[in-house]
Amino acid sequence: MKLQFSISELSSYLDEVFPQVVNQYKILALEPGYAKIVQNVSFKNLRPGGTVSGPTIFTLVDIGMYILLLAHIGKEPLAVTTNCSIDFLQKPNAGEQLVADCSLLKLGRTLIVGEVLVKSSNQENLLARSTITYFRPKVTI
Amino acid sequence: MKLQFSISELSSYLDEVFPQVVNQYKILALEPGYAKIVQNVSFKNLRPGGTVSGPTIFTLVDIGMYILLLAHIGKEPLAVTTNCSIDFLQKPNAGEQLVADCSLLKLGRTLIVGEVLVKSSNQENLLARSTITYFRPKVTI
Amino acid sequence: MKLQFSISELSSYLDEVFPQVVNQYKILALEPGYAKIVQNVSFKNLRPGGTVSGPTIFTLVDIGMYILLLAHIGKEPLAVTTNCSIDFLQKPNAGEQLVADCSLLKLGRTLIVGEVLVKSSNQENLLARSTITYFRPKVTI
């Protein structure tokens, strides 16, 4: 596994092809097979009970894995999620940032499988664990 | 399985406890064990390639199932998602609404399991299929 | 979706390439996009508490989906499972046969996704629900 981008190159590329997520996520670390992403949590991310919503955590998982695979396969924005399973293990608290540890389990020619562990920035405990599969189309643009 | 709310009662209750999703979803049908939800798609819901993003679909699944379980268990806003698996089967097109067919598979005292089928409003084909489990806390508020 | 085999042709082919499952499963119905499979349950299929074990149900899901895809793609024995999620909804009783309703959700050139509903032959209730994905290798033998 070899990286195709530095953190700053990858951040600029994402701003260009994925304007919807600008300023919501920051890449903290990028290594072969691994990325650490942080997300700021605001009111719109909460759900009844004042905790961070499931969709907020899913979005972090999906973006984190997308960042990780672009870092390894290069400018292939059309890679699509085919499957995701996620277990929510603890309620996050409002007002804390979420941190995602993203690791590649398989970097195949067709399928890319990764694991994302979501933690609260203030605590050691695991909030959620997810496996996510991306499909790599044959033709890149 | 018996409904605790009408569509209008449930819509009002959701507006109250879950202001984050006001005006994003509409309940089209509600029957014992079943709900149909529609979501409007806008620019923020798109991803590179111009299709609807995975997190948008996950959010529809999660909200649809939350609406369905509230309809059956009553005012228990603290029920939380514990597990979700989702398969993305086809790319949705931009500019189409998404429709979710939500069905209860199990309405247990502790665990509630549902299936959500996501379709585009303009086509017959299945875009995504998901199973989602909610945990029902013992104490309600 | 078009069938490549009749039930008896498919049963003979399975006996040939998959001797490990001979006499354990029977194909009850086969239609475009759908197969119904029955499994006999014996002592080896039970777990502590006297109910049918999870692995027995998973095996039925996997075999049922394998039969369904062979029926549609023809003699391609190397198709492999890449992902499966399964929810166990009710305990089956010992002494009952298990019946699997297997449906194709997507029959793609690379990925084949199906849903399997497992029921007890004596009851209407759903015992387990599963989504399973097979990967279709490019070269067939």
Place this chain on the structure above:
Amino acid sequence: MKLQFSISELSSYLDEVFPQVVNQYKILALEPGYAKIVQNVSFKNLRPGGTVSGPTIFTLVDIGMYILLLAHIGKEPLAVTTNCSIDFLQKPNAGEQLVADCSLLKLGRTLIVGEVLVKSSNQENLLARSTITYFRPKVTI
């Protein structure tokens, strides 16, 4: 997390309540939150193509997690699997033993969630990864 059994006590208890799996699995290591299990592979575990079948790997995941939770919650044989998702990442080779690294992600009063990594005994690579949830009934026997 505190262990309720030694390896030999747990092996004896399993032989007693779960005669179906006698001599098929061996507990190699047991620590708080972790167990390593090995499985012997024979002809009945193979599938078309000569590789180890998916159900064999699922069975190892299920047994490994059952062993791990009994080790932590004591004699509660009725704990049941409610959900499992599994990704098959590489084909195992015939003739190799399978090794499962089983870890507890959550040891709740009602739900117990674990992760199982399945490797071939001859190679470093990951063959499959699974998350599995057990439900703990209120009354123990």
